[in-house]
Amino acid sequence: MVRVAKPRTIPEATVSRLPLYLRILVEVTEQGNKTVSSDVLAELSGVNAAKVRKDLSYLGSYGTRGVGYEVELLMFQISRELGLTQDWAVAIVGFGNLGHALANYKGFGERGFRVAALFDVDESKVGEQAGGLKVQHIDDIPAVVKEKNISIAIIATPALAAQEVAERLIDAGVKSILNFAPQLINAPPEVSVRKVDLSTELQILSFYLERTKALEAARASK
Amino acid sequence: MVRVAKPRTIPEATVSRLPLYLRILVEVTEQGNKTVSSDVLAELSGVNAAKVRKDLSYLGSYGTRGVGYEVELLMFQISRELGLTQDWAVAIVGFGNLGHALANYKGFGERGFRVAALFDVDESKVGEQAGGLKVQHIDDIPAVVKEKNISIAIIATPALAAQEVAERLIDAGVKSILNFAPQLINAPPEVSVRKVDLSTELQILSFYLERTKALEAARASK
């Protein structure tokens, strides 16, 4: 392989902040501003201004000294970097409470994602509708993933089903998984898995609550 | 309180992995194992073994060289550190699809969290029931938070309502917020805010999809 000129190594930490900047920029445009400085962006996103500038500098030099960043251009560059200039077809597996809520969520369309299929293992749920889609049986995953060219799957099944569902999805060619099930998923390195875990988040919050309590107790008795 | 000898500074990165270890340890117990080595824990959690050991060493020295960690003891130590030896009362604000799904989620009880109140701004939803609780109006937040001693709130409202709801919660004394709304929340430093953002997660997955595509294209044309 020929090594491309651009070093193309955006740090992970930066990647995870780009969606935030993008959202802020949408707000900034809606307020009619054409340019924005790193200071303002920092203020609105709760990120240190130097960090904002460094993050954005990984995309290339799209700012103007003395002026700031042109909002439209910056939005485009971030979108391009995040691969949002194309549409990705998304499948949701698991049509329980959460799967149902996700299927009805309106936020997908506005930014490059399109829910293209719903799956469940339960025959009694197959055929139900949400957002103009019929729930299909998970046995149909291989055919539907291929037909609809699905790249991203959201797992919203119970914990016990998650690993098997993931394997079926991966076998069918899915390369990205967002896992809402409270269960670790094993996947080969070429598949990206991200997890969203309510219980983990609450436990982390609990840690900081507990620590605050301990600090206050210490202060009170000093 | 006397200041304890232990320096008590568990790194954030470690804190965010403790819930994972805890979940793995539950599985290990269920399989009847009394002890577990860092290698096995590493294997099951997808974390490097040295990292497991370093993480656990922040809790104190609870392992035995040549043997491993006693599972029960380790679970207790992690739970204690995470503040899970007490119950936390949780409120859910926003009784739309997602709030509904969260209110019916069974996973809370098993690990120290108890949903103690549901709120919505919409009068037509007030009075609806889920999981044995009636939805109350958000004007009741101050009274209910105090009465039920609620420490953690989950925001599951539309984006536009999130900041105002957060402020009401914080004014009422809530110290931890888990935000599901696609909107940044501003809060004073003594309040912990964590966010769960579907759209952000999908965009991050999109970045890695896009990058893989680019790498493959480059390889194909070498």
Next chain:
DNA sequence: GACTGTGAATAGTTTCACAGCC
């Protein structure tokens, strides 16, 4: 004068590698 872009300094995290204990 305002603001970006970035080296250099600092802080935080991961991984290595091995001494020490069971």
Next chain:
DNA sequence: GGCTGTGAAACTATTCACAGTC
């Protein structure tokens, strides 16, 4: 011999501070 606990090394990320540009 197996496995923990941890300094030291390597890596990653954040922040500072300022030269360079408009």
